[in-house]
Amino acid sequence: MLLIGLSILLIASFLGARLQGLSLSMLGGLGIWLFMVVANATPADPPFQITLCIASVVAAVGTIEAAGGLSYLVELAESCIRKHPRSIIYISPIVTYAITFFGGTNHIAYSILPVIAEVSKEIGIRPERPLSLSVIAALHGALASPISSIMVILSGFLSASGIDVVTILKVIIPSTMGGVLMATWVTNLLSKAMPASSMVGTKTPPPSPAVLARSDNRAKLSIGCFLLGSLAIVLLDAIQSLRPSWEVNGIKVLFPSAYIMPLVMLSTAACIMLLCRISPKSITAGKAFSAGIQGMLALLGIAWLSSTFVENNKPILLQVISSYCAEPWQFFIILLLMAAIMGSSAATIKAVFPLGIALGIPPKILLASAAAVNGVFIIPIYPTMLAAMHLDSTGTTRVGKFLFNHSFMLPGLVSIAGAIGIGFLMVYIGVAGL
Numbered sequence: 001m002l003l004i005g006l007s008i009l010l011i012a013s014f015l016g017a018r019l020q021g022l023s024l025s026m027l028g029g030l031g032i033w034l035f036m037v038v039a040n041a042t043p044a045d046p047p048f049q050i051t052l053c054i055a056s057v058v059a060a061v062g063t064i065e066a067a068g069g070l071s072y073l074v075e076l077a078e079s080c081i082r083k084h085p086r087s088i089i090y091i092s093p094i095v096t097y098a099i100t101f102f103g104g105t106n107h108i109a110y111s112i113l114p115v116i117a118e119v120s121k122e123i124g125i126r127p128e129r130p131l132s133l134s135v136i137a138a139l140h141g142a143l144a145s146p147i148s149s150i151m152v153i154l155s156g157f158l159s160a161s162g163i164d165v166v167t168i169l170k171v172i173i174p175s176t177m178g179g180v181l182m183a184t185w186v187t188n189l190l191s192k193a194m195p196a197s198s199m200v201g202t203k204t205p206p207p208s209p210a211v212l213a214r215s216d217n218r219a220k221l222s223i224g225c226f227l228l229g230s231l232a233i234v235l236l237d238a239i240q241s242l243r244p245s246w247e248v249n250g251i252k253v254l255f256p257s258a259y260i261m262p263l264v265m266l267s268t269a270a271c272i273m274l275l276c277r278i279s280p281k282s283i284t285a286g287k288a289f290s291a292g293i294q295g296m297l298a299l300l301g302i303a304w305l306s307s308t309f310v311e312n313n314k315p316i317l318l319q320v321i322s323s324y325c326a327e328p329w330q331f332f333i334i335l336l337l338m339a340a341i342m343g344s345s346a347a348t349i350k351a352v353f354p355l356g357i358a359l360g361i362p363p364k365i366l367l368a369s370a371a372a373v374n375g376v377f378i379i380p381i382y383p384t385m386l387a388a389m390h391l392d393s394t395g396t397t398r399v400g401k402f403l404f405n406h407s408f409m410l411p412g413l414v415s416i417a418g419a420i421g422i423g424f425l426m427v428y429i430g431v432a433g434l
Contacts, residue, residue, distance in 0.1 A: 377412040
C-alpha cells in the first residue's frame with residue numbers, strides 16, 4: 001500500500017504542478033479514488049477547516065485588490081527598486097518578502113518579478129541573482145504571514161500543543177528573514193557575472209515619475225483595515241479574555257480559536273467593501289481572487305490525497321522516520337524531502353506534522369523545523385519559479401542539464417538552512433518564551 005499510495009501521490013503532484021490551475025485539485029480527487037480502488041484505502045477527512053480559512057483570506061485580499069491596495073503595495077516596491085537599482089540584489093528579496101508577508105500568498109510575487117527582471121537587465125546585473133532570491137523570499141514571506149494558508153495549518157497543529165500564534169510568529173518571522181538575508185549574501189558572493197552577450201548597456205533609467213501619486217486614499221484605507229484585521233487575529237488568538245463567550249448549561253464557552261481567522265477576515269473584507277465603496281462584482285473579477293480560489297481548490301484536492309496517504313500508511317511511515325531520523329531535530333529532513341515531492345508547503349505541513357506529533361517530537365522542534373516545508377523549489381516546477389525563468393530574457397535563470405542544478409537551488413538551500421538554524425537557536429535559548 002505504501003508504494004502504491006506514494007506513486008499515486010507523486011504522479012498527481014507532478015502532473016498537477018505541470019498543468020497548474022485547478023488540475024491539482026482534480027488530480028488529487030482522482031488519486032483518492034485510485035487509492036481506494038487499488039489499495040482498498042480509507043479516505044481521510046476532507047480539510048474543510050483549512051478551506052474555510054483560506055476562503056475568508058481570499059475574500060479579504062480580493063477586496064483589497066479591488067480597492068487598489070495590492071497595486072499600491074506593488075507601486076511602493078517598484079519605487080524602492082528603481083530608486084536604488086544598483087542595490088537590487090539586496091532590495092528585491094526584502095521587498096518581495098514584505099509584499100508576500102502582507103498579501104498572505106507568495107503568488108503576489110508575480111506582480112513584482114517583471115520589474116526585477118527588467119531593472120536587472122537594464123543596469124547589467126545578472127537577473128538570475130535577484131530573481132532567484134525573490135522567488136525564495138516569497139516562499140518564506142508567505143510562511144511567516146499571519147494570514148497565509150500555511151500559517152493557518154501550522155498554527156492549528158501547534159496551538160493544539162500549547163504554542164500560540166504570537167509565539168509562532170516570534171520564531172518564524174526572524175528566522176525566515178534571517179535565512180533570506182543569509183541567502184542574499186551567499187548568492188551575491190558566489191554567483192557568476194552577467195554574460196557579455198546579454199549586456200544591453202549600463203545606463204540606469206530614471207525612476208518612474210510619481211508612481212505613488214497614482215494611488216488614492218481608498219488603497220491606503222484598504223491596507224490599513226487589512227493590517228488592523230491581521231492584528232486582531234493575533235490578539236484574539238493570544239488573549240482569551242478578548243474573545244466573545246457565552247454560557248451553555250452553566251458552563252462558560254469561549255469563541256473557538258479555529259474560527260477567529262475566518263470571521264475576522266470576512267469582517268475585514270466587509271469593512272473595506274463598505275468604507276471604500278467597492279462593488280462586489282469587482283472583487284470576484286480580480287486576479288488575486290481568481291488565483292486565491294484556484295490555490296484553495298488545489299490545496300483541497302492535494303491535501304486530502306496527502307492526508308489519505310499518511311493516514312493509511314502511518315505505522316510504516318512512523319517506523320521509517322524513527323529508523324532513519326532517530327534524533328528529533330532530524331525531522332526537518334523529512335519535511336524537506338516531502339515538500340520537494342508534494343510541491344506545496346501547506347500540504348506538506350498537513351500531511352507530515354501529524355507524523356511528528358505521533359512520534360512524540362517536542363512542539364518547539366516542530367516549530368523550529370517549519371521552514372523546511374519551503375523545499376518546494378528542489379524540483380523546479382513551482383509556478384513562481386517557472387514565471388521567473390520565463391521573464392529572464394538573458395537566459396541566466398534556468399534549469400541545468402541534471403534538473404536539480406537550477407538557479408534556485410543555492411539560495412533556496414542556504415535560506416532554509418539559515419532559517420532552521422536561527423529557529424533552533426531561538427527555541428533552545430528561550431528567546432521566544434519556549
